[in-house]
Amino acid sequence: MKRLYALAFIFTILASTSCSALGVGGSSVKIGLVTDIGGLNDKSFNALANQGRLDAQSQLGVSTSVIESKKQEDYVPNLTTFAQQNYDLVIAVGFLMTNATWKVAKQFPNVKFAIIDGAPANDKGDTENLPNVANLFFKEQEAGYVVGVVAGLMAKNKVGKATHNTVCSMGGIPIPPVDHYIAGYQDAIKTVNPSATILNGYSNDFVDQAKGKEVGLNHISKNCDILFQVAGGSGLGYIAAAKEKGVYAIGVDADQKDAAPGTVITSALKRVNKAVLDTSRAVKDGKYKAGDNFFSASNDGVGYGTLDPVVPADIKSAADQALADIKSGKITPKDTVQVKG
Amino acid sequence: MAPSVRQPSSQWAQGPAIPVISVLIALFLGALFVLASGHNPIAAYGALLLGAFGSPYDISETLVIAVPLTLSALSVSVAFRTGLFNIGAQGQLLVGAVAAGWFGAQFASLPGIVLLPLTILAGILGGAAYGSIAGWLKATRGVNEVITTIMQNYTVIYVMHWLLQDGPMSAPNALGTPASAPIGDGAVLPIIIPNSIVPLSRLHAGILLAALAVVVFWFLLWRTSLGYELRAVGLGARAAAQAGIDPKRRTILVMAIAGGFAGLAGMIQVSGLFHRVYDGFSSGFGFDAIAVALLGKNSPIGITLAALLFAAFQRGGTLMQSNAQISSHLVENIEAIVLFVIAAETLVRAIARGRGTPAEAL
Numbered sequence A: 001m002k003r004l005y006a007l008a009f010i011f012t013i014l015a016s017t018s019c020s021a022l023g024v025g026g027s028s029v030k031i032g033l034v035t036d037i038g039g040l041n042d043k044s045f046n047a048l049a050n051q052g053r054l055d056a057q058s059q060l061g062v063s064t065s066v067i068e069s070k071k072q073e074d075y076v077p078n079l080t081t082f083a084q085q086n087y088d089l090v091i092a093v094g095f096l097m098t099n100a101t102w103k104v105a106k107q108f109p110n111v112k113f114a115i116i117d118g119a120p121a122n123d124k125g126d127t128e129n130l131p132n133v134a135n136l137f138f139k140e141q142e143a144g145y146v147v148g149v150v151a152g153l154m155a156k157n158k159v160g161k162a163t164h165n166t167v168c169s170m171g172g173i174p175i176p177p178v179d180h181y182i183a184g185y186q187d188a189i190k191t192v193n194p195s196a197t198i199l200n201g202y203s204n205d206f207v208d209q210a211k212g213k214e215v216g217l218n219h220i221s222k223n224c225d226i227l228f229q230v231a232g233g234s235g236l237g238y239i240a241a242a243k244e245k246g247v248y249a250i251g252v253d254a255d256q257k258d259a260a261p262g263t264v265i266t267s268a269l270k271r272v273n274k275a276v277l278d279t280s281r282a283v284k285d286g287k288y289k290a291g292d293n294f295f296s297a298s299n300d301g302v303g304y305g306t307l308d309p310v311v312p313a314d315i316k317s318a319a320d321q322a323l324a325d326i327k328s329g330k331i332t333p334k335d336t337v338q339v340k341g
Numbered sequence B: 001m002a003p004s005v006r007q008p009s010s011q012w013a014q015g016p017a018i019p020v021i022s023v024l025i026a027l028f029l030g031a032l033f034v035l036a037s038g039h040n041p042i043a044a045y046g047a048l049l050l051g052a053f054g055s056p057y058d059i060s061e062t063l064v065i066a067v068p069l070t071l072s073a074l075s076v077s078v079a080f081r082t083g084l085f086n087i088g089a090q091g092q093l094l095v096g097a098v099a100a101g102w103f104g105a106q107f108a109s110l111p112g113i114v115l116l117p118l119t120i121l122a123g124i125l126g127g128a129a130y131g132s133i134a135g136w137l138k139a140t141r142g143v144n145e146v147i148t149t150i151m152q153n154y155t156v157i158y159v160m161h162w163l164l165q166d167g168p169m170s171a172p173n174a175l176g177t178p179a180s181a182p183i184g185d186g187a188v189l190p191i192i193i194p195n196s197i198v199p200l201s202r203l204h205a206g207i208l209l210a211a212l213a214v215v216v217f218w219f220l221l222w223r224t225s226l227g228y229e230l231r232a233v234g235l236g237a238r239a240a241a242q243a244g245i246d247p248k249r250r251t252i253l254v255m256a257i258a259g260g261f262a263g264l265a266g267m268i269q270v271s272g273l274f275h276r277v278y279d280g281f282s283s284g285f286g287f288d289a290i291a292v293a294l295l296g297k298n299s300p301i302g303i304t305l306a307a308l309l310f311a312a313f314q315r316g317g318t319l320m321q322s323n324a325q326i327s328s329h330l331v332e333n334i335e336a337i338v339l340f341v342i343a344a345e346t347l348v349r350a351i352a353r354g355r356g357t358p359a360e361a362l
Helices: A002-016 A045-060 A072-084 A095-107 A140-156 A176-192 A209-221 A232-244 A272-285 A313-328 B017-036 B041-053 B056-081 B089-106 B112-141 B145-164 B206-223 B225-234 B238-243 B247-274 B285-295 B300-324 B329-352
Strands: A030-035 A063-068 A089-093 A112-116 A133-138 A166-171 A197-202 A226-230 A248-253 A264-270 A291-295 A302-304
Touching (some): A030 A045, A045 A272, A072 A089, A072 A095, A072 B247, A089 A272, A095 A112, A133 A272, A140 A166, A140 A264, A176 A226, A197 A209, A209 A226, A209 A232, A226 A232, A232 A248, A302 A313, B017 B041, B017 B329, B041 B056, B041 B300, B056 B206, B056 B225, B112 B247, B206 B225, B206 B300, B225 B247, B247 B285
Parallel strands (some): A089 A112, A226 A248
Antiparallel strands (some): A264 A302
């Protein structure tokens, strides 16, 4: 019985010192982020979106919140929770949420939505643009192309451990955002190093690192020296295989040089954080644009990440030149995968 | 001759006291976590309560989660009662979902009065068939059902990848989301709360099926001779084991029944919520179900209340994130602590009483 009194006492103290913990910031503009099931710590996609949210909070003075989805049943109620509280902008992170966003956006026509990597999809599965949904698309093939230039030239000039003139990539699931990266990558390799051997594979998972590692070890056994991962959390396993066998890897979405220093030579950047920040700013300034919004090299929506010191200066110049050519329209990277693996 | 059933030393321990205390301990420790991370536990739990029960919409959402959870827990419990561990509720749920999703789409043109019952049957039979595999392996080869059911979970997950990602069941979708063709309108479990009462409610007729399943569970175990025999076997009664039906058939039958409950849960998720099968959907119900079954002490009322509690935690967790800025992992922490405390209690009592079957200790 004494223990119960102690418990009650503690809770009374807590109650008397309680204060409201609702929201942050003084601005009346509210931005809500709903992540996909990968969780906030995937070191790429969801993490970048969350970074954008925090940037918006600090740079624009808006108040923001994030809800993590744990299973697909959560998408609709999570989006609805923000909509019911009259958030000004509700951002759905990821292609799996296209149908859920369509449903909720239709029910709340006065709330603005944005989908990263997707457009609203109706119950039949067809794209159906809505006046209150912004589709934030990225030209991933442009980022894939630039890192493909780096990989292709490293392999051609046999830089460091890239001695076999073989490069490879691994996607999570063959969905457009993933395949665009790989398509650009392969296009660049074929352009700067036509004699290179190109391998490709899929882990069928965005979370399981063991599977990614398996595919990586398989590719390395076929002489691949540069492994480009396009598989979120699973791709970290692909990078781990490269590290274990002493060859090179390329990260995706965020700058992943810290995932395996000395192994990761660069990353294909998808500035999801910029998309979140820009869209938040647009809502705040009244310049929100529904429908397709593209983020590409021309508006710094994609790029390439920190180059490892092993990459020589001339290859860096080539990468910068490729990026400039893409910006000017001189190069248009392909967006269909040629080597499916 | 009555089976020799050993009674726990204290009648007090038989009722809801232990589960309630487990939940309170978990909530208390959870509050400490919240404090340690620099937030206010009162605000956190306030948001939790509000999110779960604050408005009719919130209650409706809590129930939407509670329905598959209750059914999955019944699946786990019916096996527990016989002394079997069904860790495969998740896999059985998915098989039921795939079966219902396929059937509902394949025969989409049939009218609801025919299609819906048949789809329900497809879900139940799919789960039952899958569960009976583990039962058969145990009965004929003595393979531990814990191992088989866990492996079966993974098997169905991988098979679903194959089926739905450009496989035989995948349907063309915007942006290639791996999913099956939509089920016919006749196979849909309708939303039972009209928009005028609770706008946007997702609560569908599956809740009626779940309520019926709870009654069936109770009736089966406490009103049939088979049920009496199953419970007696679970409590270690050797006489009942010899005098009843052949033990091999009993094992297969129980695992089939368990699979059937879980398969129904999967069917409900497809028919009531998504109207098609998505790759990777409904993750976690089968595993939460084990905690719910333990917390509910494998009784019909206990399971229902425990499922509501867990559903409230998960639904309330959403508001806790958006309003109180608490990490989503706190809810998982609390659920884990509940499970831990209950497991500890079971272990302690089992040790104190010497050898006994798992059903006895519960």
